[in-house]
Amino acid sequence: MNSLPETLPDETNALQKMVLDYQSTVDQLQEKLTWYEEQFRLFQHQRFGASSEKCPDQMELFNEAESILDALKQEETDLEETVSYQRKKPGRKPLSRHLPREVVRYELPEAERVCDCGHALHEAGEDTSEQLEIIPAQIKLIEHVQVKYACRACENGIINAPKPAQPIPRSFASASLLAYIIVAKFMDSLPLYRQETIFKRLSIDLSRATLSIWVLKSAELLAPFYDRLHELLILQKILQADETTLNVIQDGRETKSKSYMWLYQSGGHEAECPIVLYEYQATRAGAHAASFLQGFSGHLQVDGYAGYHALASDDCLLVGCMAHARRKFDEALKALPKASRKNKMGMAQTALRKFTRLYAFEKQFKDLTIEQRYLLRQEKCKPLLDDLKQWCDDHVTRTAKDSTIGKAIRYTLNQWSSLIRYIDDGNIHIDNNAAERRIKPFVIGRKNWLFNQTPRGANASALLYSLVQTAVANNLEPFDYLKYLLTELPKLGRHYEPEALDQFLPWNLIEKVKPLK
Incomplete structure (x- = not known):
């Protein structure tokens, strides 16, 4: 009888510990289940959904961008150079006036230029329409004839007329x-x-x-x-870089490892000498970029790939890509259930609104000078960036590390110092999209010829x-x-x-x- 009170607390503690262990296991399994559901929805969207990041659920965001543009127009009327914005009108674009033109004129025969009343008809105007006609490629054979010359007097040899x-x-x-x-x-x-x-x-x-x-x-x-x-590219002060995979059959490696095509290009808003260079390398090691850009001094704009960190120095400042950070939140939105996507106050939707405001300003500053763009970025964009940083700091502990929204927030925070560097120079782009557009022709071609x-x-x-x-x-x-x-x-x-x-x-x-x- 006396032993019962002594053993009861021990059994209660053991049961409580067991319950906590089970609860911890349930929480871990629930997080893993949530992760698998997010990945399933994300892969499903990548497989069957639209590739564009402009999804219908975000129309309010883009409408908000339009209102910001209208407000900015009103605020920036004191600038010497103002930016005009005009909504695109639907309709077919006119054909180029530089094309060779053949005019075919249709007239009534002389005998039919008489009205039913008996009087002669006169020209009252013309109706004009255009039609494209194509001439297939033509090949011709150029026969090079080099005339030979010789002297009958000395017979010193034969001279041929040179060919280019x-x-x-x-x-x-x-x-x-x-x-x-x-x-x-x-x-x-x-x-x-x-x-x-x-x-x-x-x-x-x-x-x-x-x-x-x-x-x-x-x-x-x-x-x-x-x-x-290549020599001239290294002398520029702003560059962009990107890379994509490439399959090379006979590259000397036993395993069928992926090779890479690297891209380097002029990266400023006002590049006087645009240069776009590709380089093949067997691996994705950052040492390849460091070797190709050896001697470069300036800003290098790249995505979040850690291999570029080998270039970071006092002479080479890495600039992040805001589009990559935004894309993480767009993926987090697409990974949500359909019912949750309609929630205007969700974390992914809130973050995307903040990115939309930044891009609305960049669209407004597109045609301004470098100095004007720098000053307006400091005035308009810096407060928005501070607000985005504070929002990420407040929500980083509220999200699971492996969830899509958690990855988006942590990616943004990890890249923050390079993401905001674009506001320090009015000639730097907000993102690395220009490099991605330049590498796209290679990606399209790769789908056709498959490998080297x-x-x-x-x-x-x-x-x-x-x-x-x-x-x-x-x-x-x-x-x-x-x-x-x-x-x-x-x-x-x-x-x-x-x-x-x-x-x-x-x-x-x-x-x-x-x-x-």
Whole structure:
């Protein structure tokens, strides 16, 4: 009887501890279940939903952005340069006036120009309509005839009239044909095997092996020019970088590991000399970026990939991408159940509104000068950034570390020092989207040609993508630009100074190469 009171507290404590352990296990399982449900909804949206981040549930956010723009217009009327905003009107865009035009006039025969009343009809106006007509590609054969000269008196030998240096010696590929093949693959994403069938329809027998050799030899000819662009890129003060995967079959590695295509480009709002360069590397190690950008001093805008941290120094300041931070919250919104998405006061919706305000200001500042953009960012954007930081600090402890909203908040806080660096320079973009747009042509092409056979081919692809996209960045027609390079570069011979290539830089050829329409 006396032992009962002594054992009861021990049993109660044991039961309480067991209940707490079970409750902890239940909480952990509930968090894991919530995580799996979020991932399922997110993967389901990625598989079947719209790829755009502008989902219908966020219409209020974009309506709010419109109201902010209207308010900003009213506030900034004292600026010397004001930004006009006009809503796009629906309708078909007019056809280009630069196209060759053939006028076909339809008139009534003389015998029918009589009214029923017997009087002659007169012209009372015209109805005009336009129609596009296409002329298929045409191929012609250029026969080079070098006249030979000799002296009958001394018979000292035969002299041949010189022929201009060709891009590929002893080949029937002209500069225009090579430029056509390169642009078709590296801009229009047309694989060489498809080009082979197209040439067959034109009665030209060109195997993909021949086309591949021509592409490689063209890249070898253009390699010094790529190196010169690299030297000039390092001298700029604002750059952007990004990377994407690439499959190289024969890269010497036993395992089928992914390779990477890196992108580096001019990154300022007002880049006088836009340059876009791709580089192939077997891995995603940050040492590759550090090696490519060796000697660079300025701001480098990148996403949150930790590999770029190897470049961070007093000379190289990393700038974050606000679009990547916003994307995390957009994913958190898409991972919610449909009923929760309609909640206007949810954490993901609240965070997205804060990002929308920042982007509304950037849209308003788009056409301002660097100094005006800097001053207005300090006045308008800095308070919004402080508010976003405070909101993340307040909610970081209220969210699970592995939940989508928790990851979004922690990503933003971890990247905060680099995310807000853009407001310190009016020439820096708010995000890295420009680099993502430049790498998109490669991603689209990868879906068609799937892989590179060798590292040599991957390096050639990087070089030719670079020249095509650099031409586009400078508003030059890539075909005309490459044709000009492949025609003029062989004339320099084998030995020349790098500065001799400056005459072929895209910004120096505005009057010689057709602009991109």
